[in-house]
Amino acid sequence: MNLLHRWKVVHDSDDSVTERLRERLSNLRIRDVWEFFIERLIWLSGISIIVIVALIFLFLLREGSAAFLDIPLRQLFGRRWYPIEGIFGIWPLMVGSILVTAVAISIAIPLGLITAIYIGEIAPDWQRDLLKPIIEVLAGIPSIVLGFLGWIALAPLIQRLGAPTGLTIFTGSLILAYMSLPTIISISEDALYAVPKSFRDSALAIGATQWQTIWRVVLPAARSGLVIAIMLGIGRAIGETMAVMLVTGNAANIPDLNLGLIFQPARTMTATIAAEMGEVAQGSLHYSVLFGIGIILFVITFAINSIASRLVGVQEAGQRRKRG
Amino acid sequence: MHLSKYAMCSVLSLILLFTLSACVQPVDNTASEEAVEGRAIQNKGSDTLVNLALAWAEAYQSVQPDVSIAVTGGGSGTGIAALINGTVDIANASRSMKEEEIAGAQANGFDPVEIRVAIDALAVIVHPDNPVDQLTIQQLSDIYTRRIVNWNEVGGSDAPIVLLSRETNSGTHVYFLEQVVRQGDDENEDIFAPQTLLMPSSVGITSEIRRNPNAIGYDGLGYVTEHEKVLAIAKDGNSPYVLPTTETGADGSYPLSRFLFMYTAGEPEGSIAEYIDWIKGPEGQAIVAELGFVPLNEE
C-alpha cells in the first residue's frame, strides 16, 4: 500500500470514529452521567468496607508494632504486668481474658442452646412471640448498665456467699454469659429452624418422642450452625470491656490452680487497655504495648469470625446437599 | 475495560479524599500558658485531687464568673501525660513528675512548673469490724508483697487479706509503692503482689472496704468517711503509732503525708496564674480543710 492510500484509510477511519463520538455525545444526558456517578459511588462503598478493616489493622499495627519489635518476646509474654516499672508481661492478662471467657461460655452454652431448643421446638406460638422480644431486650441492655449492677449488687452477693472478695472471675463470667446469650440463642434458633421439617416428621413417624427427635435428629443436623453460634458467642465475650472492668477486680494475676480458681480476681486484656490508655504518653513503650494488646484482640476475633464464616459456607453447602 | 474501570475508581476516590481532607480543620487543642477568652481552663489528672479540683472550680465560678474550668480525673499519670501532650492547661498530681516525664516535657518545648496546692495524709483503711488497729510500715510492706497473707499474722482474725490498691496511673499508687512497699528505700525493687486488686478510683477502694471485712486499702484522708476504719501507722517498731489527722499531717508526725501538686507548662500566666493564686490563698485553702485534706502551712 502506498503512502497516499494509507493516509486515506487512516482519515476515513478517523471520520467514522468522530462520527460515532459525536453521535454518542449527543445522546448523552445529564441523567446518564449522574447515574454513572452514583453507581461508581455504590461500588466504592462496597470496597470501602474492606478498606476500613484494613485501615483498622494498619493503625493498630502502626501504633503497636513497637511493642513486638522492641520488647523480647519472652518478656512480652512474661508472668508479671507492672507497666510503670517497665515490666510488660501480658500473659496474666491473656489468662484473665481466657478464663473469664471460658467460664462465661460454659454457662452460656447450655443456657443458650436449651433456650433456643425451647423457643424453636417446644414453646407454643404465644410464648414464642413473648420470648423473642425479651431476648432482644436482653441484647439491648448496655454493657455498662450490667457492669454497674454487677458492681453494686452482684459482687456483694458473691462475697456474702463466702468468697474472699466479690470481685472475681466468676462475677465477670456470670455477667458475660448473659451478654452472650442473645447471640448464641438467635443463631442457634436459626440453625434449628434450618433443619428441614421432613427430618422431624420422619422421626416422629417411626415413633420417637419429641425429645428423642430433638436430641437424636435435629441437634446433630444443626450441629455446624450451633458451632457457629458458640464461636460468635465466644467472640462477643472476649471482646467485652466495661462489664468485666467493674467486677473482676483487675488484678493482673495468674490464679492459683485450686478449687476456688474461679473465685479469684483477674484482669482482662480489654479492661487493661481501658484502664491504662488514658495515662500513657503518646509514643511511649507502654502506649505501644496497649496497642499491641489491641492487635492481639483483633487477631483473635478475626480468626474466630473467619472460621465461623468458613463454617457458614460449609453449612450452606451441606444444606443444599441435604435438600437434594 | 478493566484497566480504565479501576483507573476511574481511583481517580474518584482520590477526589473524595481530597475534598474530605480540605474540610477537616486541624483543631488547636494545645493549651497555652494563658487561657483564651471564652475557652475553659482544662484541668486534668490526679484522682485524689479530682473532688478538690471540682470544689475549687465550682467555688471559683462565683469569684470569676467569666472563667470556667473543666475538670477530669484519670490519675496523676494521665494528667501529666496530657500536659506533656499539650492538651491541658493544669495537670493535677499527687506525686512529683518522674525524670522521664520531665524529659518528655522538655522534648516538647517547655519546662514543667511544680506548684504545691495542698497536703494529703494518706490513710490506711480497713473494714470497721476488723479488730486490727495499728500497723508498722514494715508490716504494710509485707502485707502488700504477700509475705504476710492472713490477718491473724498481724493480730487479727483468721481471714485472708484482700489487697486493694489504686491503678498504676495513680500518683497515690506510686507514692504508696515508694514510701510503703519499698519503705522509702531507693534501692528496694519490691512491687505490689500480683494478687492486688487495682480499683478504678479512691471511691472504688472505700466502697469495697465498706462491704469486705477482709480488705485493706489506702486513700487520701479526704476520701475517708465514718464507714471505714483508719489504722494508726508507725514508721518502725520503735516509733509511736499515729492516726492521720489534719494536725498530724501538717506537723509531720504522721509518716505518710505528702504534697499535692498542680503542674503547668512553663510559668503560669493570665487567668491560670490568678486561679492558682486563689487556690493557694485563704479561700482555696479553706476548701482544702473542708474536704478533709491538710491546708498548706503559712509560707
Place this chain on the structure above:
Amino acid sequence: MSRQQAQKVIVAIITAIAALVVIPTILVIAFIVIQGIGAISWEFLTAMPRNGMREGGIMPAILGTVLLTFGTFIACIPLAIGTAIYLAEYAGENRLTRWVRLAIVNLAGIPSIVYGLFGLGAFVLFLKLGTSILAGSLTLGIMTLPVVISTAEEAILAVPQRFRVVSLSLGATRWQTIRHQVLPHALPGILTGVILGLSRAAGETAPLLFTVAAFYLPDLPASWFDQTMALPYHLYVISTQVPDMPVSIQYGTALVLLLFVLSLTLVAAIVRTRMRRRREW
C-alpha cells in the same frame, strides 16, 4: 421410666432453664426501674449537675448521648446504605464480594475497646480532630456499620424480584429501578436496622473513653470539635469515681440510659411489625 415420662421430665427441665434466661432479664429491668424511678424528675432530666455532680440533673450527659447518636447516624448511614445496595444489587458471586462479606463479619466482631483504640489513633491523633464529638461519632459510626449493612441488605433482598423485572422491562435503568422501586419498599426494613444500630451505639462506653468523653464540663458543647459528657460514661464515672454519690442518682442515670436505648429498640420493633402488616406483597 417410660419414654413418655422421660419426655415430660426433660421438657420440664428445658422449660425451667429457658426461664432461667428470661426471668433474670425481666428482674434486671424491674430492679433498675424500681431503684431508679425515685430519682427521675423534670429537674433530673433538664438541669446541670451541681455539688460535684451529687445533685441537680444529668442533662449534659443526655444531650451528649443524643448528639453522639445523631453524629453516628450521619457518619454511618451513607456508607452503610451504599454497601447494602452494592451487595444486594450489584455484587456478583466473585472473590471481591466474598471479601466484602468477610470484612463485614469481622467488623461486627471487633471488640469495642479496639474501636476506641482505632478512633484514638486515626481520628483524634492522625486526623487531628482531638477528643471531640466528631471523633466519637466517626468511631461509633464505623462500629455500627455491620448491623445496618446486614439488616439493610436483607430488607433490599426482600423486595420481590418482579418489581425490578417490571421496572426494567418498562425501560428504566438499573439505578432508576433501585431508586424508585426497590428502595422505597425496602425503607421500613432499612429504618429498623438503622434504629437498632443506633440503639447499640448509644449504649457503648469503650469507644468513647479516648475519643470524646469528659468527666465534667462546665458548659454544654458548642461545636463538633468540643468534648461532651455522655450517659454511659457518666454512669461509669458516678458509680466508681465520685465519693458520697447518692445511690438513687446512680440508679436514676442507669434507668435513663436503659430507657433511651430500649425505647429506640422498641421503635425499631414497631417499625418492623407495621411494615410487615402493610406490605404490598
